[in-house]
Amino acid sequence: MSTTWPLWEVFVRGKRGLNHVHVGSLHAPDAEMALRNARDVYTRRNEGVSIWVVPATEITASSPDEKDPFFAPSGDKVYRHPTFYAIPEDVPHL
Amino acid sequence: MADDLELRFERTVQAEARIEPRDWMPDGYRKTLIRQIAQHAHSEIIGMQPEGNWISRAPSLRRKAILLAKVQDEAGHGLYLYSATETLGADREDLTTKLIEGRQKYSSIFNYPTLTFADVGVIGWLVDGAAICNQVPLCRTSYGPYARAMIRICKEESFHQRQGYELLMTMMRGTQQQRDMVQDSVNRWWWPALMMFGPPDAESTNTEQSMAWRIKRDTNDELRQKFVNMSVPQAEALGVTFPDPELKWNEERGQYDFGSPDWDEFWQVVKGGGVCNEQRVAHRRKAHEDGAWVREAAAAHAAKHAPSKEGAA
Numbered sequence A: 001m002s003t004t005w006p007l008w009e010v011f012v013r014g015k016r017g018l019n020h021v022h023v024g025s026l027h028a029p030d031a032e033m034a035l036r037n038a039r040d041v042y043t044r045r046n047e048g049v050s051i052w053v054v055p056a057t058e059i060t061a062s063s064p065d066e067k068d069p070f071f072a073p074s075g076d077k078v079y080r081h082p083t084f085y086a087i088p089e090d091v092p093h094l
Numbered sequence B: 001m002a003d004d005l006e007l008r009f010e011r012t013v014q015a016e017a018r019i020e021p022r023d024w025m026p027d028g029y030r031k032t033l034i035r036q037i038a039q040h041a042h043s044e045i046i047g048m049q050p051e052g053n054w055i056s057r058a059p060s061l062r063r064k065a066i067l068l069a070k071v072q073d074e075a076g077h078g079l080y081l082y083s084a085t086e087t088l089g090a091d092r093e094d095l096t097t098k099l100i101e102g103r104q105k106y107s108s109i110f111n112y113p114t115l116t117f118a119d120v121g122v123i124g125w126l127v128d129g130a131a132i133c134n135q136v137p138l139c140r141t142s143y144g145p146y147a148r149a150m151i152r153i154c155k156e157e158s159f160h161q162r163q164g165y166e167l168l169m170t171m172m173r174g175t176q177q178q179r180d181m182v183q184d185s186v187n188r189w190w191w192p193a194l195m196m197f198g199p200p201d202a203e204s205t206n207t208e209q210s211m212a213w214r215i216k217r218d219t220n221d222e223l224r225q226k227f228v229n230m231s232v233p234q235a236e237a238l239g240v241t242f243p244d245p246e247l248k249w250n251e252e253r254g255q256y257d258f259g260s261p262d263w264d265e266f267w268q269v270v271k272g273g274g275v276c277n278e279q280r281v282a283h284r285r286k287a288h289e290d291g292a293w294v295r296e297a298a299a300a301h302a303a304k305h306a307p308s309k310e311g312a313a
């Protein structure tokens, strides 16, 4: 039996109101141990209020080689950004 | 096509952007990074031993708690870095095997013995201090996961250096015997600390390519000079001297002049001839082998409780 524990990717929510952010990975035999190890490795100084662990093999990522076509749909939609709209300076709170 | 990829890689590096794990990168870049990051990770892990040696004999509960936390941080640093090597396709088990078989190196500083409790303070001040000098520029290294690991590490290192310096200040306010102990420790660690920056630039074979790839950001000699400049006023404030008759302020250069470490000693320790080389690796091997049953038991437990995929199919 292979004793190399599987790899888990670790995501930490820094504080309430923020998204979980990827912080690194670790090896653990199961999800519960992965959470415990993640606490000890990545949050020794209150860096987080919540942790997610995900088996590294379960993550599907876009590949940089297809980066252009993959992210292209947003590339030409500048109107999705607030700076696209010119508003007179004297209009407040916009 | 390959040229295209290489061009994109070079442009990314030139633009001070980061290379990320799934990007194309030259084989040499990947190999250099794996070697450097693994060596760095091994140093953090082996580096737990000299100080760990004093945990059970720390003079107070406060010092013991601090030292435990510091040594635990070093374990964490090793793990952040092993995690970074895995994004490059390295296998962690394989790296551990290479370390305990002596096929990969770690920083030579950890092959010196910790003879007194003052060494705990001096290691925090000078050894972690030199490590900080080396590591701060690495926060801008071109490989993203390495740079991010370095940012986490640097945040934690400042606690390491300050606890060491504070420990020494406390000892310097104590008895003459304690002050002598601090000076003796500084005398033993000063030169090995300067060696932590690696051989002189003229003899450093990897520097040029690593600088071009922006893996390395400053040369060994630049960093060594910076460390000396930072350390001298700290020594003065503490009331200790460095064992270097050539050490003096150079008005013209606006820097300190200093003597050359004993490079023969450096190479001897690198090649395995230091006081503690054998002991450090043997200890790491024993910890790994003694832990085998835990790894096996945990894996067996996980397999038993895993939802059966075949059953569901």
Ligand SMILES: [Fe+2]
Pocket: B044, B073, B074, B077, B153
């Ligand atoms: Fe460290």
Ligand SMILES: [Fe+2]
Pocket: B074, B128, B131, B157, B160
């Ligand atoms: Fe440290």
